[in-house]
Amino acid sequence: MIRAVSSAFGPASIEGAYDDAFAVPGLLEQIKAGEAEGADAHVIACFDDTGLDAARALADAPVVGIGEAGFHLATMLAHRFAVVTTLSRSVPVLENNLLRYGLDRRCARVRATDVAVLELDNPASNARAKIGAEIARALKEDHAEAIVLGCAGMADLAASLSAEFGVPVIDGVAAAVVLAEGLAAIGLRTSKRGGFAKPLAKTYSGLFERAFSVHSHVRSMFLLARFMGKLCPTPRRLAARALNAALFRTRRGWHRT
Numbered sequence: 001m002i003r004a005v006s007s008a009f010g011p012a013s014i015e016g017a018y019d020d021a022f023a024v025p026g027l028l029e030q031i032k033a034g035e036a037e038g039a040d041a042h043v044i045a046c047f048d049d050t051g052l053d054a055a056r057a058l059a060d061a062p063v064v065g066i067g068e069a070g071f072h073l074a075t076m077l078a079h080r081f082a083v084v085t086t087l088s089r090s091v092p093v094l095e096n097n098l099l100r101y102g103l104d105r106r107c108a109r110v111r112a113t114d115v116a117v118l119e120l121d122n123p124a125s126n127a128r129a130k131i132g133a134e135i136a137r138a139l140k141e142d143h144a145e146a147i148v149l150g151c152a153g154m155a156d157l158a159a160s161l162s163a164e165f166g167v168p169v170i171d172g173v174a175a176a177v178v179l180a181e182g183l184a185a186i187g188l189r190t191s192k193r194g195g196f197a198k199p200l201a202k203t204y205s206g207l208f209e210r211a212f213s214v215h216s217h218v219r220s221m222f223l224l225a226r227f228m229g230k231l232c233p234t235p236r237r238l239a240a241r242a243l244n245a246a247l248f249r250t251r252r253g254w255h256r257t
Contacts, residue, residue: 005030005034010025017092031059032058042063043066047066057199067094071106071148080107082107082138084148085150086150094150098110111137135161147169148169157171
């Protein structure tokens with residue numbers, strides 16, 4: 001079973017480092033809830049991989065970010081890939097992530113369409129045409145051999161864009177779902193030695209007191225993909241859309257909730 005959930009705390013969309021910072025507490029609360037419910041894995045469906053390291057420290061189950069998943073799958077399909085994302089302010093975040101993951105040499109360029117996250121679902125934004133234009137430039141100018149779509153809200157465009165341009169176009173949501181399923185299936189869990197060790201027991205003040213002063217330590221029993229971030233203004237509907245697109249390209253037999 002896969003469940004799509006959204007954070008109740010934070011910005012309506014995540015576009016850049018400032019939004020990232022405000023989104024993390026709500027994300028961690030959802031990760032904590034998923035652990036308590038017995039999730040086998042978590043998927044963070046924000047391409048910035050918002051809160052990924054903190055979530056891995058909190059969770060016993062594997063936590064997969066759609067950005068990291070998309071990047072890694074691209075390296076298995078092409079020597080050089082490009083990323084097409086939303087606003088220019090998100091480009092430095094993604095470039096820094098590529099450096100952290102050791103994949104910056106494989107990425108030809110991170111390109112922005114300058115279509116806001118909340119406008120991707122608006123036909124008046126002409127989002128698909130703008131995404132297609134950046135893909136064409138990436139293939140011609142950057143010599144990219146594959147494209148990674150840099151927002152969960154672009155998930156349902158991957159197949160048609162791949163057919164149009166004749167190269168792999170990778171949706172990070174689908175990539176992360178497949179990786180999360182695989183990690184859960186072979187029984188791997190997040191290492192608790194070193195950087196992802198469980199958070200130390202300590203007192204938190206203000207808004208964080210209720211959510212984070214007490215940490216639950218539970219084992220995971222079923223697959224629960226948890227989505228947050230670039231899935232507004234109607235998070236559950238867009239989460240379901242991204243999830244359905246991912247499932248169509250992975251395993252049609254999965255149960256959807």
